Amino acid sequence: MIPVTIHINGEPHDILVEPGERLLDTLRDRLGLTGTKEGCGEGQCGACTVNLNGKAVLSCLMLTVQADGARVQTIEGLQTGLDLHPLQTAFLDEAAVQCGYCTPGMIMAGHALIKDHPDPDEARVKACLANTLCRCTGYEKPVRAILKAAGKMQGTRHD
Ligand code: FES
Ligand code: FES
Numbered sequence: 001m002i003p004v005t006i007h008i009n010g011e012p013h014d015i016l017v018e019p020g021e022r023l024l025d026t027l028r029d030r031l032g033l034t035g036t037k038e039g040c041g042e043g044q045c046g047a048c049t050v051n052l053n054g055k056a057v058l059s060c061l062m063l064t065v066q067a068d069g070a071r072v073q074t075i076e077g078l079q080t081g082l083d084l085h086p087l088q089t090a091f092l093d094e095a096a097v098q099c100g101y102c103t104p105g106m107i108m109a110g111h112a113l114i115k116d117h118p119d120p121d122e123a124r125v126k127a128c129l130a131n132t133l134c135r136c137t138g139y140e141k142p143v144r145a146i147l148k149a150a151g152k153m154q155g156t157r158h159d
Helices: 023-030 086-093 103-116 122-129 140-153
Strands: 002-008 011-017 049-052 055-058 071-073
Touching (some): 103 140
Antiparallel strands (some): 049 055
16 A cells, blocks of 8 residues: 545545555545546546646546645535535536536536636637536536636636
């Protein structure tokens, strides 16, 4: 087992992990953060997307040891107390959620996008979601939700 320290949703975690353990499994199985989903397990669906040092990464393709010393944010880390993050609210308002399996990945992809591009245009949002598969909603509503959240977040600070 290998010791690693990862800041997850603002809290430092000192944990022992297997050398070949995926970040996805550490989050879900060791830490109980089951909001991050496993779809394909091979980098094709985007369901496992989390933010690592502010960038969207596929946690099924990343070893936990590679995240040693990093800041990881998952869907559980977005809301503040009982207050949903503007992205979460926008997905609800736009009915961009059906079964919800892809939603954490979409929201975390959108979160990283807005951090780098606070006022993204539609093409940029579509490109950001291009690697996230959804079998329920199609993509129009999630795209609208991310654009709406970006608009609401203009000039406000959200982590
Ligand atoms: S589970 Fe990671 S990309 Fe599909
Ligand atoms: S809402 Fe069901 S897969 Fe996207």
